Amino acid sequence: MQDAPLSQDKPILAIRDLHLEFHDHGRPEVVVEDLSFELRRAEILGIVGESGSGKSMTALAIAGLLNRHALDCSGTILFDGVDLLHCGRATLRRYQGDEISMIFQEPMTSLDPLQRIGMQVEEALRIHRAELSAAERRKMAIRAMAAAGLPDPEQVYGMYPHELSGGMRQRVMIAAATVLKPQILIADEPTTALDVTTQAQIIALLRTINAEDQTAIVFISHDLSLVRQLCHRVIVMRKGVAVESGASDEVFRNPRHPYTKALVDAIPKVVLER
């Protein structure tokens, strides 16, 4: 288990009373209800819950990717003194891909099938560091790809997504998300679609990124054993509400809420006793 970051670290992200509600199907449907939490610098925060618990919506809200046409949002998501939930799109875009990045559950479909890998890894550089020359961009992209554990990044740079496996594509996603060394990386079930071996490698990679670049990670998962291996702190969500939160060791050793208890009981013992 990892050491928690120093508690005196100031929170870099503060979420207060986040409330999300669909309103496009006639009847309003609450997906996240009065959620509040903080994310500290260089912390790995796990959000666990089953599908429909609102964890993915929370992730999308932080990344600024909610469909504002179909949702009612209230509360604040405070980052760098700005409320990401209500700021203008232009302000939001300043942070997206630069300070706040996101990787997704579906590495097979999350990359543009018609664009070369290198161009996709460099995209955040083209948007946020327009002053860089093409050669500098390429150098940074290849460095990020190497750091993400892609073998022979020079060659992968010129390939297309369909030429790579799911695990490789997720590494490309990570390289693209971390090319600017963001303060926050949001990982929405990044290993669900991958096989167990690849899953372990991706988890190790996230841990390295967190340790080396001091990148805070919000790790969304339904897999408690993964969350326990990786995260310093954990929030358990159910039907849009946070039912329990705390240091992940503590939560898993002494679950207080019956729902958490049930979840923890469902983990195979072998994993727990590791």
Next chain:
Amino acid sequence: MRYVLKKTATMLATLLVVSLLLFVAFQLISGDPATRILGTGATPESLAVLRSELGLDRPLVTRYLSWLLSFAQGDPGVSYVYNQPVATLLATKIPVTLVLAALSFAFMCAMGIPTGIICAKYAGSPVDRIVMVANQVIMATPPFFSGILLSWVLGMGLHLFTPGGYVSYETSVPRFLGYLVVPCLAIALPRAAQLAKLLRGSILEEAGKNYVRTAYSRGNNTSGVLFGHVLKNAFLPALTFLGMSLGTMLAGSLVVERVFGIPGVSSILLASIGNRDYPVILAIVVLIAAVIVVVNLLVDILYKVLDPRIGEE
């Protein structure tokens, strides 16, 4: 490269089959050309002489091959009715029809692609709704009708156009092209409306895909996502449509030439259909088929250029 060769081979095969089918069909249906040329009162001897002159005493396959060979060299035979080489009859007409169709194709792209993109970008807005309903009306208007309406509005109303004032390209290329603008507009309009609708739908479908979310997560604005990622993906379905459109443009040209008095292949094709002048019909149809097949080959190659996933099994 292997892909291109394979597609070219398929194209040539298609063309051979099409021309063979047409040749045989016309031969079987047309009866005895010698009788038609000399009339029913001709003596059997003179008929036999003419048949051997025309090469009609040889087997069908031999005749097809020799026709194919001379067609490939630009000599598709002699007209039954005009008693002139088909090549001479069509020489000045084919370029007119091809230019008309090609220009209409360009007009279609120039109108349909931007409209589709703008409607997709502002999907659901009043502009989008109005354009989409207008599109339905345009699609329902056949080119010959819109041609008449356009020449009325632009010609009589605005004096921008002289109906019937066709100028041959041999006289003045700019004035020739100038006259073709309104006919091209008429041919291109319904197809452009279809293209706009197709592209809009395709863009909106792509916009729901996961890579679009990724693109937004990197700080792209809507234009960045649209032009950097979505458009290229959304264009693939439109490509097939574009390939099929040149054929439509050629068919449209045949009709619209008549509205505007343009001396393309339309009049001679229709006259030949009336007269059963099969060498002329065969030459025009095979030529049009060749153009369509070649354009489809180009589309296949363009597909391969745009989509790296194609042709890799």
Next chain:
Amino acid sequence: MVSLRPRALLARVPNRGLFCAGAVITLLVIALVIVGMVWMPYEPTAMSADRLQGVSVAHPLGTDKMGRDILSRVMYGSRITLLVALGTMAIGAGLGILVGAVTGYYGGIVDEVVMRVTDGLFAFPSVLLALVFVSLFGSSTLNVMWALGIAFVPSFARVSRSEVIRCKHLDYVKNARLMGVRDVRVIFVHILPNMRGVLLSNLMIGFNNAVLSEAGLSFLGIGSQPPFASLGQMISEAQEVFFIVPSAVLGPGLVIVLMVLGFSLMGEGLRSEEGRMA
């Protein structure tokens, strides 16, 4: 349970405004044709009145250059256009579904060859195919119907083939086959009813293309022969007098537009709303 009452069905149409507008237009056109079958103001071929009259009470759309009543001719012409389009659809859909179902069901070399041929035909515009057909077999209304019908075979064959291939592997179809149900029955009773939805939209698109193709051909003078003109031919004849009697062009032209527009608006109304860019 899906209710079959009109009101309940209409409630499920995504865009009711467009659908109703289309339905009203279509009913108007059909009414024009049906009324024309029992009553027309004048005989459409009778050269009874003065030539090239403008719009009047006696001749709501004026008269043509031979003194025939244009409204009556439009009523008659729309009947021909509608009949040719319906016949075309019957031939194209009938043959197309049959060809697609059989080749898709049995597969093999026949399937391969037939699909190559339909692919080739598909790239060829229907008007050109019809011109070839007509030049071989002559230019009658019936031949135009056959020619266009055959030109529409590929699009229906494709749809029904892919539907049959998709359904062939469904469990209940496999069961039916294992139970020894005859192939013909499997295709027509167990598989084809599945493609109603796809077929409906194809029929709507096909009908519109058929109307437009027939209009184009008859504008070129192919199909119905004078004096029994269909709409395209009326326009062709009236073009030179457009400035004297505009209604001679506008009347038949608008009927073509409305005939197509009615169906396409109904089809549009049935499609659900797509997403947005952002």
